[in-house]
Structures are given as C-alpha cells and as structure tokens.
Amino acid sequence: MDIEISGDGRIEGLAAEHNGHVNVSGDTTINVTGETEAAGISANDGSSVAVNGLSTINATALSGDASGVVANASSDIALTGGGSITVDAANGNAYGAYAYNGSTINAEIGAITATSTSEGEAVGIGADNGSDVTVTGLNGLTVTANGGNAAGLWADGYGKISVAMSGDISVTSTSPVEMAGIGVAGIGAVANSDVTVTGLNNLTARGEQPRCGRCINRGWQHRRH
Amino acid sequence: MFVLGGELNASNDVSITADSYNASRYTNAAGTGSRVTIDGDTDIDMTGPDTADVFGVYAALGATVTLITMWT
Numbered sequence: 001m002d003i004e005i006s007g008d009g010r011i012e013g014l015a016a017e018h019n020g021h022v023n024v025s026g027d028t029t030i031n032v033t034g035e036t037e038a039a040g041i042s043a044n045d046g047s048s049v050a051v052n053g054l055s056t057i058n059a060t061a062l063s064g065d066a067s068g069v070v071a072n073a074s075s076d077i078a079l080t081g082g083g084s085i086t087v088d089a090a091n092g093n094a095y096g097a098y099a100y101n102g103s104t105i106n107a108e109i110g111a112i113t114a115t116s117t118s119e120g121e122a123v124g125i126g127a128d129n130g131s132d133v134t135v136t137g138l139n140g141l142t143v144t145a146n147g148g149n150a151a152g153l154w155a156d157g158y159g160k161i162s163v164a165m166s167g168d169i170s171v172t173s174t175s176p177v178e179m180a181g182i183g184v185a186g187i188g189a190v191a192n193s194d195v196t197v198t199g200l201n202n203l204t205a206r207g208e209q210p211r212c213g214r215c216i217n218r219g220w221q222h223r224r225h
Numbered sequence: 226m227f228v229l230g231g232e233l234n235a236s237n238d239v240s241i242t243a244d245s246y247n248a249s250r251y252t253n254a255a256g257t258g259s260r261v262t263i264d265g266d267t268d269i270d271m272t273g274p275d276t277a278d279v280f281g282v283y284a285a286l287g288a289t290v291t292l293i294t295m296w297t
Binding site: 155176183184185186187188189190191192193194195196197198199200201202203204205206207208 | 268269270272278279280281282283284285286287288289290291292293
C-alpha cells in the first residue's frame with residue numbers, strides 16, 4: 001500500500017481519533033507533506049493504529065511541526081516491518097516517534113532521521129507523561145536541529161523508552177538554546193522517567209556555536225569579534 | 226562525568242571523548258534518585274558551545290538511564 005498525500009494544513013497518512021482503530025497489513029509506504037504540519041501515523045484520544053509491514057514513512061512539514069509516528073491521549077501504535085522514518089520540519093519541531101499522555105508505541109523501526117531545518121527542536125524518540133515507547137531493530141538514529149534544541153531519546157514525567165539497536169545515535173544542534181539546562185542531549189530522562197538502550201555503539205552529541213551574520217558570510221565558525 | 230545527588234555506574238569499556246567547551250558535560254546524573262548505568266563498549270563523543278549545555282547521557286529528578294551492550 002502506498003499512501004501519498006500533500007496539501008494545506010495538517011496532513012496525516014494514517015490517523016485514528018476518538019476511539020478509532022486502523023489496521024493495515026502488507027508492504028506500506030507513507031509519504032506526507034503538509035503546508036503547516038505533517039504526521040505519517042497518528043493516533044489520538046483512545047485510538048489505535050497497527051501496521052503490519054511498514055516500509056517507509058516520510059513526513060515533511062513546509063512550515064510547522066512534523067512527526068513520523070505520534071500517539072496521544074491513551075492511544076496505541078504498533079508497527080512491524082523494520083522500515084525507516086524520515087521527518088523534516090521547516091519552521092517547526094521534528095519528532096521521529098513520540099508518545100504523549102499515557103500512550104504507547106511498540107515498533108520495529110530500522111532507522112529514524114529527524115531534522116528541524118529552522119527554528120524548532122528535534123527529537124528522535126520521545127515518551128511523555130506516563131507513556132511507553134518500545135523500539136526494536138533500530139540500526140541508526142540521527143537527529144538534527146538547525147534552530148533549537150535536540151535530543152536523540154527523551155523521556156519526561158514517568159515516561160519510559162526501551163530501545164534495542166545495533167548502530168549509532170547522532171544528535172546535533174547548530175544553535176542550541178539554553179532551556180531548562182538542556183541544549184543537546186544524546187539520551188535524556190527527567191522526572192521519574194526510565195530509558196534503557198541495548199546495543200548502542202557510538203553516541204555523538206554535538207552542539208555548535210551559533211554563528212553571527214559576519215561569520216556566516218565569511219564561512220567561519222563563530223568567533224568573538 | 227558529572228554527578229549531582231544522583232548515581233552513576235559505568236563498567237567495561239566505556240569510552241568518553243569530549244571536544245568540549247565549558248558547558249559540555251559527558252554523562253550526567255542530577256537529583257536524588259537519578260541513575261545512569263553504562264555497561265559495555267559504548268563510545269560517547271561530545272562537542273559543545275559555551276552557550277548551552279550538551280549532554281551525552283542525562284538523568285535528573287529521579288529518572289534512570291541504562292545503556293547495555295549486547296555481547297557477541
């Protein structure tokens with residue numbers, strides 16, 4: 001099954017809301033492009049989405065937030081297939097897979113790439129407010145923020161993340177903003193949360209010095225003038 | 226490694242390298258009840274500016290982070 005959608009507003013590939021349930025079997029590719037927001041798979045308000053055979057999710061927001069997989073408000077998402085998730089957000093936040101408010105994500109995912117190209121944070125995998133995210137088969141996680149903070153894995157408020165992987169985690173922000181003491185975190189857990197990672201090879205966390213216009217024009221790394 | 230009121234355990238071949246400025250911290254456990262456990266061949270590389278903190282691994286306010294190598 002190929003799902004390809006683009007348009008104004010928030011664009012979602014597979015979505016379930018208000019106790020809705022979506023089940024898909026077979027090789028599944030999802031490409032979504034939203035003028036303001038984009039989500040490859042979304043479950044909200046007691047809903048569930050199950051995809052047995054996920055191949056690819058590409059979610060692009062031209063001016064807003066973009067999520068590969070997002071579950072909110074006691075919702076559940078289950079994925080098999082070991083596909084890849086690529087998220088690009090311009091002028092917004094980029095999230096690979098994120099569960100909020102008592103939700104769960106249980107997924108076989110081969111690779112996650114989340115990029116906020118300007119003015120936004122980027123997170124690879126997140127669990128917030130009692131949510132639970134389990135990812136298996138992950139070969140690599142790459143997170144880049146070009147105008148905000150960045151985290152590879154981030155759990156908050158009794159959130160729980162479990163990742164079984166065999167590759168690297170790379171997290172970069174080209175202009176981290178001091179917020180609650182965190183600019184860039186490879187792996188972060190706060191407020192009674194729990195993160196467990198098995199098989200991680202290299203963890204790279206990189207925060208770059210924001211460059212002023214003078215440095216950009218000259219191709220310099222930032223220096224004091 | 227930076228520990229403030231928490232607990233940090235590292236064993237085996239944990240390699241941490243930092244091309245860091247003042248604000249960079251490698252592995253952090255802050256606040257009572259916070260724990261970071263690293264077991265195995267994990268390389269943590271860090272680079273940070275002096276405008277924001279950069280953490281390889283961060284646990285605070287009663288949170289726990291555990292990294293486990295899958296031995297082959």
